Amino acid sequence: MAVLFCLLLSACDGSRKKEEKPEGLILGFSQIGAESAWRKCNSLSIKEAAESRGVQLLFENAEQKQENQIKALRSFIVYQVDVIAFVPIVAGGWDNILKEAKDAGIPVLITDRKIETNDPSLFAGFIGTDSRQEGREAGLFLLRKFSSRKSPVRIVEISGTEGSSPAIGRAEGFREILEGHDDFQIIHSVSGDFLRSKGYELMRDILKRYDDINAVYSHNDGMTLGILEAIKEKGLSPGKDIVIITIDAEQAAIDALQRGEVNCVIECNPKTGPDIIDLAEKLARGESIPPLQHVQEQVFTEYDDLSGIEPRGY
Ligand code: GYE
Numbered sequence: 001m002a003v004l005f006c007l008l009l010s011a012c013d014g015s016r017k018k019e020e021k022p023e024g025l026i027l028g029f030s031q032i033g034a035e036s037a038w039r040k041c042n043s044l045s046i047k048e049a050a051e052s053r054g055v056q057l058l059f060e061n062a063e064q065k066q067e068n069q070i071k072a073l074r075s076f077i078v079y080q081v082d083v084i085a086f087v088p089i090v091a092g093g094w095d096n097i098l099k100e101a102k103d104a105g106i107p108v109l110i111t112d113r114k115i116e117t118n119d120p121s122l123f124a125g126f127i128g129t130d131s132r133q134e135g136r137e138a139g140l141f142l143l144r145k146f147s148s149r150k151s152p153v154r155i156v157e158i159s160g161t162e163g164s165s166p167a168i169g170r171a172e173g174f175r176e177i178l179e180g181h182d183d184f185q186i187i188h189s190v191s192g193d194f195l196r197s198k199g200y201e202l203m204r205d206i207l208k209r210y211d212d213i214n215a216v217y218s219h220n221d222g223m224t225l226g227i228l229e230a231i232k233e234k235g236l237s238p239g240k241d242i243v244i245i246t247i248d249a250e251q252a253a254i255d256a257l258q259r260g261e262v263n264c265v266i267e268c269n270p271k272t273g274p275d276i277i278d279l280a281e282k283l284a285r286g287e288s289i290p291p292l293q294h295v296q297e298q299v300f301t302e303y304d305d306l307s308g309i310e311p312r313g314y
Pocket of ligand 1: 035036038039112113129166194219220221222247248268
């Protein structure tokens with residue numbers, strides 16, 4: 001009688017009880033939105049990998065709001081998924097919800113963007129880009145490009161979403177390399193939120209304010225495409241009158257590099273779906289995973305042979 005009562009209770013409380021669990025892995029994934037071609041490719045990579053590996057994916061799009069992500073994570077906890085993975089839109093503010101996941105015994109994989117926390121036991125591991133290194137690559141390219149210049153190099157930086165780990169890392173790595181090179185001056189730095197439309201609008205306004213910009217460092221290709229448009233509208237030649245450095249390596253940016261409108265493209269690889277599924281499977285089996293895994297990235301510059309770059313597929 002007691003056993004039957006418990007069974008009835010567990011069937012009625014609305015959550016998915018462990019004993020009802022079907023064979024396959026259930027992964028709850030909270031994505032931040034669809035702000036760029038990079039992001040759309042990232043979402044597709046995860047969906048395709050889950051599908052081909054027979055993983056049941058609960059995929060939530062947070063429409064660029066941290067509160068929506070927190071709601072999604074909470075719903076995954078209530079549903080008792082096997083593993084949670086998410087892209088933290090900004091670095092801070094995750095401790096409470098991660099504590100809830102930990103208390104529920106659900107391992108959490110963080111991907112693409114990093115979090116700031118004093119408690120590393122709140123998540124199992126991270127897989128994604130090394131943003132600080134991307135920023136360093138941008139700085140190193142600029143040093144090379146302007147190595148023989150005698151007058152100051154005036155740089156505009158259009159950064160990503162404020163408080164997000166790629167915006168922080170890309171800004172810090174860049175400054176780390178330029179430190180001590182006093183001729184390299186960041187005359188203007190502003191967030192374009194990783195959006196093409198903002199890249200265009202900001203650059204249009206910046207070009208009204210300054211007429212002596214030597215280089216633009218843009219934290220993603222989406223914004224760069226808007227920046228190129230604004231520069232051309234002004235009657236200037238991007239890549240020649242103004243040196244352009246961009247991050248992501250979507251096809252349109254590679255095309256612009258090959259046309260000479262962009263000088264340096266730093267790759268950020270969005271196709272992490274298969275690795276995410278591998279890691280989620282390990283976590284579901286109770287295995288541990290590396291706490292930090294950075295994906296392979298390349299740098300393409302105007303100094304390279306650009307004929308053989310593989311199609312990026314997005
Ligand atoms: O560079 C950008 C995107 O978080 C690293 O987010 C990612 C960035 C990527 O929308 O295009």
